[in-house]
Amino acid sequence: MKFIGIVGTNAKKSYNRQLLTFMQQHFAAKAEIEILELANVPMFDESDDQSESPVIQEFVQKIDAADGVIIATPEHNHSIPSALKSIIEWLSFKLHPLDGKPVMIVGASYSVQGSSRAQLHLRQVLDAPGVNASVMPGSEFLLGRAQTAFDAQGQLKSAGTIDFLDSCFAKFMKFTNLVTALAAPTAVKYQPGTYDVTATGHNGALPMSVTLSDDRIESIKIDTSSETKGIADVAFKRIPQEIIDGQTLAVDAISGASVTSNGVINGVAQAVKQAGANPDELKKRRQTVTAPQASVTDITTDVVVVGAGGAGLTAAAKVLQAGRNVLVLEKFPAVGGNTVRAGGPMNAADPDWQHQFDAIPGEKHTLKEITEIDEATIDQDYLPDFRALKGQIQAYLTENEDQRGYLFDSILLHRIQTYLGGKRTDLNGNKIYGQYDLVKVLTDHALESVKWLEKIGVDFDKSQVTMPVGAIWRRGHKPMGDLGFAYIQALQPFVTKHGGRLMTETTVKELTTTDGKVDGLIAEGPKHEKVVVHAKAVILASGGFAANTKMLQKYNTYWTSIDDDIQTTNSPAMTGDGIRLGTSVGADLVGMGFSQMMPVSDPDTGELFSGLQVPPQNYVMVNQAGKRFVNEYGSRDELTQAAIDNGSLFYLIADDAIKATAYNTSQAKIDQQVAAGTLFRADTLTDLAQQLNMDPAVLTKTVNDYNSYVDAGEDPEFHKNAFDLKVAVAPFYATPRKPATHHTMGGLKIDTGAHVLNTDGAAIDGLYAAGEVAGGIHAGNRLGGNSLADIFTFGRIAAGSALQDELTVTEF
Amino acid sequence: MKLVGIVGTNATRSTNRQLLQYMQQHFAKQATIEIAEISGLPAFDEPEDRTAPAAVQALSDQIAAADGVIFATPEYDHSIPAVLKSAIEWLSYTTRPLISKPVMIVGASNGSLGTSRAQAHLRQILEAPELKALVMPNVEYLLGHSLQAFDAAGNLKDATKAAELADDFTAFMAFVDLTAKITSANKFVEKNQQFSWSQVADGRDL
C-alpha cells in the first residue's frame, strides 16, 4: 500500500513532521509513506488560480496515485494552521483529488489534549462537499506534550503510545481496503428514449436533445444557433464527445467557453434525471487525472507562430503560400483569439470603391475641420503628409461645393486620422502618437490586405461602407457572415489545407536561443507534456494583455486608477504572454502605459449587451449620486476617465421609449435582469432613485434638466453633441455600467519589417511580432476597425520578413 | 464609535466585502467603519523573532485604535478561508491586538447555510487563549446565497435580512459600550503580548 503523508504546517521545526517521519520508518514493512511539505504551497486565492502550478500539481498527482492520505496537524489558535487549510482549499477548488480518498488524521502538539480541537475542525473541513474525503472515523491519534515524546533518534519513547499508533494504522489499512471497494463505480440505468431539454447557454436558451439507451448516453444533439460562433463551437464539439466517451458528467469546462460548456453538462444532467437516473452518480465518474507525460514532442519546422488569432493565422498562410513549413501553437482549445470577438469591419482607404457612395451630412464639416487644424500642433514627421492631405481635401471641397458629393477618402486621410486619433498625453505628461513609419506601412498596405483576404476566401460586402464604432470615418470593409469569425473561418481551413500544422491547447512558455539568435521555443501541451520546437524563425502573434489586470496596473500611466475587479471584453487568453516571451530575449517595449477601455460595459461580466444598451444619442449617464457627469457623446477614453473619477460604477437612465431603441434584448431578457437585480425598473423616478440609493430630488432634477436640453437642442452643462429622446414615459430604467478593459496599444517594439527590436534598437535575430502583441502604431488610442487592418497587414509582413531573412525566399 | 471591518478573503470579488461596504454605508450615522483588507499580508510562517511584518503591524494598529472589530468571513470547506486564518495567526503570534476587543462576526456565502460552520470555527478560534477576543454572544448573522443577495447598487435585496442586520448591529454597539465598562475595570485583563504555547506547555494546560 502507498500513502501520502502531509505535514500540516510550514514551520521549520515541527513535531508533526517528526511524527510522520517516525511512522514512515516504523511502518516501512507494511506500507510506503511519502511525505509532502507545505512550505512552497502558495496562499489559496480564488482570483489567482494556480491549480496548474507545479506545486499544486505535485500534490494532485501524488494523492491521485496513492491509496490513502495521512495528515499530521498541529493546533494553532484552536484550529488547523492556515498553511494546511490553504492546500486543502486548492484541493477543493478546480481539482478534487481527495474526493473519496481514505484519510487518517494524526496530530502532535504541546498541550496534553494534543490537537483535539484542530482534529475536529479538520474532520469537518475534509467532509465539505468540495473536498469529500473519506475520513477514518474514531481512532483519534493525539500526541500530547510532543516536546518530550521523542528520543534523540526521533523514536517515540512510550511503548503504550507506539502500541496505540500501531492499532490505529492497522485499522487505517483495513479502512483503505474497504473504501476502495466501495468506490467501485455503480451501474446506472436509464429509461431509454430521447429527451428534449433546455439548458442555459451564454446567450440564453440552449435546446438539446439527448438519447439514452438502457445503460448508455448514446447521442447529444444541440441547437447551437444562439451561441457565439467561433467561441462556443469547441464546447459543442468537445463536451458531448467527452461525456459520451467516458459515460461521465465529470468533464472539465473549456477555457474561454465555460458558460456554454456548463450549459451542455447541465442539459445532459437534466435528461439523465428525467430518465430516472441520478446525475450525481455520473458526476462522480471522474476520469483519472493524467500524470504529466514524460514524453517530449520534438518538432522541426521552418517557421513557428505563437497564437492562432488573426495575425498568427495570416502569417502562417503567407508562409505556406511561399511553399515553406509552418507550425502554429495556440494556447486555447479554440483558435481565433480576440479576432473572433471583433465587430467585423476593417479599415482600408479604397477611394475608387468609396466614391460610389454619397457623402452624408457632417462629413464635409469634419474634413473642413481638418484643414483648419493649426499646423503648429502637427508633429514634424507627419507635416508633409498633413499638407498634402489638406490639398486633397480642398480640391474635393471645391469640386463639391454646390452638391452633396461622394464619400471622400485617401490613404493620407486614413494615416492622419490614425495619427490624430492616437495622440494622447499620459498622467506624467508624456506625449505619445503613432510612430510615422509604422502608421505609413499600415495605411499604405491595408487595402492590399483586404485583397489578399479575398484570395484566401473572405467575402466582403461591397454594397455598404461602414464606420466601425470609434472609427471616425466610413472606410470599413465588412465581411459577409459572422463578424470577426468570418476571417478565422476562411484562414483556418486555408492553413490546414495547405499543410500547416496547428496545435491547440499548447501554451508557449519559453523561447530558445543559440548565440543570440532565436531558434525555437518550448511549449506545454494539454497533458502537461513538453513540446520542443526548432525553427528558423519565431513569429509572436499572441495578442495583448487586456485580460491581465495586474499587468495593466503595473504598466498603466494613462488612467488615474484601474480597479482590481475590473472586467474585460477580451478572451481570458489575453495575458501578455508574448510580451513576456519577447522581453526574455531582450526585446524593447513601447507605449505600454496606454490601454483602451470600453466605458459602457456590464459591471459583472464586461459584456456590452446587457441591460438597456442604447445608441449614444439616447444615453443619459448619471453617477452614483444621480448627477450627469460627462458629455455622453465623448470619446471612449473621455467617458472612461469620467467614470473612473466618479467611482467607476454609473448608470444609463432610460424610459419606456428609450428602451425600445436598445440593442440585442427582449422583454423576457429585461424582466429576467430586473428580477436578478442587474437592471433597475420603477414607475417613478423617485422610486428608481431610492433603489439606487440616490437622493430622489437630485435624480429628478438631473432628468428634468436633461429633458429641457433636449427641447432646446443644446446642453449648456456638458455640451452633448446629439440628442434624440427625452426621459419621460414610465416605467423608468437604470442600467449599471462600468468601464472594462478592451485593448492594449502598447507592446513589443517592432520595425516596419515586423522585426522585434532590442533596447539598442537592433533587430533580434529570428524573432518577429505582429498584431496586438506589438506596439507603436495605435499609440494612445486605437481607432475602431484599425486593429483588424493592423493584424492582417503586419501578419503578412512578419511572414514576409521571416521568409526573406531566414529562408531566402524573395518572391511571395 | 470607530470600528474596523475585516474582509475575510483575498478574492478580488467578494460578497463579504460587499456586506461590509453595505454596513459602512448604512450604519454611517451610528459608527465609522473602516474596511481592512488582508490580501496584502504575507502567509504566516512562524518566524523565530516573532516580529510582525509591516503589513501585519498596520492591521494590528488599526485594530488597536478601534473600539471594536467586525469580521466578515466567507465559508471555504466548512471553515474560514486560509488567508483569514493566516491573518489571525499573525496577530496571535506577534502583537495580540484582539485581547478583550469586542468582536462581531458576520458572513456571506453562496451556500444556503451562509457560513454557519465557518462562524462557529471563527468563534472558537477568537476565543483561544492566544487571542482572547470578546466575541458577541447570541448573535449570528448569516447571509446565504450571497451571489444573489445584493442588487447592482450594493443593497441587500431582502428587506428582512436588512432589518436583521440593523438589529444585530445595534446590539453590537451596546455590546461594545458594555465591554468598554467591564474591561476598563478588570484588572485581570491580559497584558502579556508574547503568549506562546511552549510557555503554556511547561506550566498549566489551557
Ligand SMILES: Cc1cc2nc3c(=O)[nH]c(=O)nc-3n(C[C@H](O)[C@H](O)[C@H](O)COP(=O)(O)OP(=O)(O)OC[C@H]3O[C@@H](n4cnc5c(N)ncnc54)[C@H](O)[C@@H]3O)c2cc1C
Ligand atoms: C469584443 C471586442 C471587439 C473588437 N472589435 C474590433 C473591431 O470591430 N475592429 C477592430 O479592428 N478591432 C476590434 N477589436 C480588437 C481586435 O479584435 C484585436 O485587437 C485583434 O483581433 C487582435 O488580433 P491578434 O491576432 O493580434 O490577437 P488574437 O486574435 O487575440 O490572437 C492571439 C492568440 O494567441 C493565443 N495565445 C496567447 N498566448 C499564447 C501562448 N503563450 N501560447 C500559444 N498561444 C497563445 C491566444 O489564445 C489567441 O488565440 C475588438 C476586440 C474585442 C475584444
Ligand SMILES: Cc1cc2nc3c(=O)[nH]c(=O)nc-3n(C[C@H](O)[C@H](O)[C@H](O)COP(=O)(O)O)c2cc1C
Ligand atoms: C475553496 C472553496 C471552498 C468553498 N466551500 C464552501 C463551503 O464549505 N460552504 C459554503 O457555503 N460555500 C463554500 N464556498 C463558496 C463560497 O460560499 C462562495 O465562494 C462565496 O462567494 C464566498 O464569499 P465571498 O463572496 O466573500 O468570496 C467555497 C468556495 C471556495 C472557493
